[in-house]
Amino acid sequence: MSEVSQAGWKKCSACKKNIDFESVYYVCNVSTCNRKRTGLQFCGVSCWEVHLPVARHRESWAEDRRSPSRAEAARQAAAEASGEAPPRKPRRIIADKPASAARSVTASPSGMSAQSAAPEEVLIVASRLKEYVRASAGYKTSERVLGPLSDIVREVAEEAIRNARADGRMTVLDRDIPKSFRR
Numbered sequence: 001m002s003e004v005s006q007a008g009w010k011k012c013s014a015c016k017k018n019i020d021f022e023s024v025y026y027v028c029n030v031s032t033c034n035r036k037r038t039g040l041q042f043c044g045v046s047c048w049e050v051h052l053p054v055a056r057h058r059e060s061w062a063e064d065r066r067s068p069s070r071a072e073a074a075r076q077a078a079a080e081a082s083g084e085a086p087p088r089k090p091r092r093i094i095a096d097k098p099a100s101a102a103r104s105v106t107a108s109p110s111g112m113s114a115q116s117a118a119p120e121e122v123l124i125v126a127s128r129l130k131e132y133v134r135a136s137a138g139y140k141t142s143e144r145v146l147g148p149l150s151d152i153v154r155e156v157a158e159e160a161i162r163n164a165r166a167d168g169r170m171t172v173l174d175r176d177i178p179k180s181f182r183r
């Protein structure tokens with residue numbers, strides 16, 4: 001499983017396509033899907049969705065990760081072989097993210113600690129979005145739109161949170177969504 005193949009880093013657990021070195025892949029947030037023996041990894045969120053009916057998680061989401069370089073992978077494999085504990089903390093890196101102007105605008109100066117801990121995951125259900133674009137225009141959708149779209153959702157959510165807070169509520173309601181985004 002941890003063997004470093006020539007073609008890529010690891011194979012997607014769903015479609016078996018190679019996940020390249022130093023590229024974005026997805027894991028399940030549920031710890032049992034990340035045990036060393038299970039070790040599920042997916043090339044895209046739509047592949048992550050494939051395991052859901054089997055896994056029956058109560059609550060789950062896909063987290064994006066970045067695969068190691070070939071050299072890093074070899075080093076990790078060597079460390080594991082020598083019985084050394086591999087680095088514990090999974091790094092959560094969003095790749096190729098342009099220095100996010102949007103986020104710095106929405107970041108609240110009041111510095112809620114919960115906010116800075118908010119995860120930066122893909123919030124868009126890839127399969128639904130793809131279906132929508134296909135139905136609407138007959139076009140395909142690149143996996144790479146999920147990140148920027150998630151940023152937009154986060155930004156709107158942050159504004160809705162501020163509106164709820166201004167209203168003294170701890171529940172975000174539909175009316176907290178900025179008017180320009182409501183139909």
Ligand SMILES: [Zn+2]
Pocket residue numbers: 012013014015016017042043044047
């Ligand atoms: Zn896949």
Ligand SMILES: [Zn+2]
Pocket residue numbers: 028029030033051055057060
């Ligand atoms: Zn899972």
